[in-house]
Amino acid sequence: MILPQELIRQKRDGGALDPEAIKAFIAGFEDERVTEGQVAAFAMAVFFRGMTSAETVALTEAMRDSGDTLDWSGLDRPVVDKHSTGGVGDNVSLMLAPIVAVCGAAVPMISGRGLGHTGGTLDKMEAIPGYSVTPDNETFRRTVRDVGCAIIGQTGRLAPADKRFYAVRDVTATVESIPLITASILSKKLAAGLQGLVLDVKSGSGAFMAKEEDARALAEGLVAVANGAGLATTALLTRMDEALASAAGNAVEVENAVRFLTGDHHDGALEAVTLALAAEMLVLARLAETPDAGRAMAAKALADGQAAEVFGRMVKALGGPGDFVERMGAYLPKAPVVREVTAESAGHVAAVDARALGLAVVELGGGRTRPQDEIDHAVGLTGLARIGSQLEAGDRLGTIHARSEDAFARAAAMLRAAYRLSDEAVAAPGPAVIARVG
Structure with a gap:
């Protein structure tokens, strides 16, 4: 087996990896001969250098073959x-x-x-x-x-x-x-x-x-x-x-x-x-x-x-x-702080930074910054204003469900920053489905 650090070096320097070396690297991760730090370095090298089709197939197959394959042959429905x-x-x-x-x-x-x-x-x-x-x-x-x-x-x-x-x-x-x-x-x-x-x-x-x-x-x-x-x-x-x-x-x-x-x-x-x-x-x-x-x-x-x-x-x-x-309603967890965030001025919703909304949920505790982090299922955003909506000052941009007042304040700032309002009327976004492939 090629040493993990040498495989990382090859990919870091733009080389094409042997499929068997990729499979051995993934197997090593499974039996802890390859560390999480080495996997992180490998992932970063791939992020910047990419992979050939053959490398991608090898990585896919190595992950598939690391465990069992399900068999639904006895089922009377298409799967x-x-x-x-x-x-x-x-x-x-x-x-x-x-x-x-x-x-x-x-x-x-x-x-x-x-x-x-x-x-x-x-x-x-x-x-x-x-x-x-x-x-x-x-x-x-x-x-x-x-x-x-x-x-x-x-x-x-x-x-x-x-x-x-x-x-x-x-x-x-x-x-x-x-x-x-x-x-x-x-x-x-x-x-x-x-x-x-x-x-x-x-x-x-x-x-x-x-x-x-x-x-x-x-x-x-x-x-x-x-x-x-x-x-x-x-x-x-x-x-x-x-x-x-x-x-x-x-x-x-x-x-x-x-x-x-x-x-x-x-x-x-x-x-x-x-x-x-x-x-x-x-x-x-x-x-x-x-x-x-x-x-x-x-x-x-x-x-x-x-x-x-x-x-x-x-x-x-x-x-x-x-x-x-x-x-x-009797079963789902509820956050103790539930409050609207309102527009500070009138305008039409011209754009939304959806990634910022997702990060606001993470900030509230509804996502992870480390693999071992626990999720707070109760927190989140509701009633989000849509692109093209016309708002008056004081109208709702969204409602925040938070665990604390401090968490609410941080998420409120992120929510407001995610919205861009325009004085001019804005058309609603195009069709939700852009195209079909295959």
Whole structure:
């Protein structure tokens, strides 16, 4: 095996790494012959120097092969999933999994925690008392079989190398690397035994790939690697110029999702992205002939309440309250300080720094600055003003849910700084779905 420091040196100096050396490096990380510091240095070298296609494939396969591969051959439903590259207020998974399950697919959704300024689906689900994101394999399989979907985290034996690598990237400013993102996403999905995968690749101020051309390059690379590995995959480029939902945090995004499923409240862009992704999943599952037909199926599952029912059944099956959908207010944690932040002058919302909103949630305690940090599920932002909105002085920019007055004050300053108002009328953003790849 090449010494870890020599492999890091080669990549630091722009060299192409031997696939077997990459696989040995990842294996060394697993058995602790390679340290977290060396992984951080390797990730930084890759961030600046990139990887060839062959190197990326080797890294992906090494992470996939570090654990078990799931087998769904006994299931009588097509098995599909979705992955998002991360955003602010992106709680799509919570609605998407039950919607697609109602339409006849199985969705074993293996999700991640917050990364950098973006929220994590697992952190959101853990805001629900009793809900287990790490069930035993039998419970996981039974839930997928009986309910149709299960949102969980990586088991200890599913791409375990990626799980540790992911935690290091989160706190070392090495998230925005196409090869590392590709390997992280696809190692888990290839190990999950899927028949189809849809990728939601974000572009805008709240995305890791802020520029559309970078997001498109990531989408094209992901689709090429996944399809080359035998996993039928398409991608949607979606807009992340502001928080996708009007809430950002953990419990507050769960509440937003339940209100969406029950028809109590729909954020327009959130609905558009959710239904578009559902349509793509149903086409890959061969349950719909066209995206338009898939979207109609998904809209019906949402409108008639079946998706909300499936979400409730999933929560119960994975240890949460049996009446969570009906009584979520009695179960979700609440912050002691809840107060509006208002506009200091009149104007039209011209732009929002969505990344700054995500960092405000982290500042409140709803995200991590170290892998071992505990999440405060109660804190976050709600009622966020949307681009194009006309505000008067004193109108709400957003509501902050904080643990203390000091935390509220820090987050309020960040929230105000994230908004740019204009004296002139501002058009609403373009379509939430920018393009399809694949």
